[in-house]
Amino acid sequence: MGSLSGLKALLVRAIQHNDLKEDIFISKLRSEGSDVIHLPVMQTVPKNQSPDINHINEYIVNYSSYNIAIFVSKSSVYFLLDWLKNNKKDYSDGLPLGPKYYAIGKTTADTLKNIRINAEYPKQDFSSEGLLDLPSFSAGNHQKVVIFSGVGGRKLLSDQLKVRGFLVHNCELYSRKCLKDFSSEINYLIGSDALDIVIIHSAELLENLLSQVLSRNLPTLKMLPILVPSKRIQCLAESFGFKKIICSPSASTEKMVSTLRECYSNFL
Template sequence: MPALHGLHILSLRAFSSPPDPGPDQVCSHQKNCTQKQDPLLARLEALGATCHNYPVIKIVPAGADDERVKQQVMAFSDYDKAIVISQRAAQLAGWWLDRYWPMLPVGIEYFAVGPTSAQPLRDQNVSVTVPESGYSSEALLALPALKTVQGEKIIIFRGGQGRDLLEQTLKERGGNVDCCELYSRVVDSLHREAIAELLQAQSPLVLIYSGQVLDALLEVVPEASLVKLKSLPIIAPSERVANLARNKGFSSVHLAASALAQDMEHSVLGWYTHAR
């Protein structure tokens, strides 16, 4: 019998489609499209789980005519360091840089929160430094190269409404920091009824990747389903997100080593082994 036979899993992560041929290209919210692109869900289903991917946040890329982004990218050669905070930010940064810099400027150091965030740039043969573990803003800030940034110009490629810890800390360390907002996040209620029906029929394990996803889930789920939702087991990728969930009233919160697919998979397997 497969290791995860009988387990239903609710994933809420928004789909991150490649930006080509333009940054406004997005995938529809079809469940099968998302799962083909999400290595974690594919691995969990191969282990026998039934995965339900219902994003509660929609990623809206900046338009190709966004003047602020255009000006920041055109001035890219002025920076000493560039940081991408997510896979989607890296994909879009790659699209914008390729558009205005067919040959990247020399002398810029690239950083990413983790291997998944770094991969789109590495696929373009860009050398990217990531933390050895942790894969968070805190771990990134602990890198020696980001501890001494006095007088350096730093650009952070990110989405709006994110955490300001990275920006503020680098400024406190003397860096001149600009944030390039490549996309925005908006609450997506498209799957409101599907989530409510799932909660009524099953008791799924819930994968929560960020505080924003958590807040969006609580906004999307009908009030009548909140008690059931908060009783469900949750896998969180960091202590910060785990604490946010506990503070929101979730009673069964479990911690993965990171948001990497293998770490989330390991946590799911560990929880289900003990739960059965």
């Protein structure tokens, strides 16, 4: 019997874009006995219209001129590789070695390592704040940086690097859209008291979830324990009225699962 045996968890993050048959996070939870129900409230869509392709192409053509390349998520790695395979035959097997590579966290760094790219990343705080604390980003001296990300999201990393003297370029590879395909199932699970916990990986996911939960189910949802990956999202959840918030030190699979494991017997 696993350490999370009997735990019924709702996971709402987007389907992960990789070649694996099953999400690593889901696989780990299930291996420990949890019954994970994955009902995404977000989808990621590549930017593949003509203006977008031309815009992305400018960054790739000038890739060798960048001193630093930053990837903010696994999705940014996958979508760039897909774009290269479809549009740049010279790079169809992977990324060039020119810039120094950085990742927002271990999971993104591991994804880059799978394509033979070694990226530096924060060892504790897997976030923009953690990346900015690395010695490499203390002063820019006009170094050119390209940040691969999705449309929108936090601007802290880009803004702070500019303040510190880096020349920052943002290459947006995909967009995030609220997905409401599973609203009925989500409301049924909440309304029937069928869940033990909800797992939230980002502020946007929390907002998307709240936007499609019926008003009669909101009090029940806000009394459920939720697992979040940072103090920032914990504060947001508190502002929305959630009462039982479990905060992991980071969004990595290892930290999220170990935090849930530690709290399971006492908190749930």
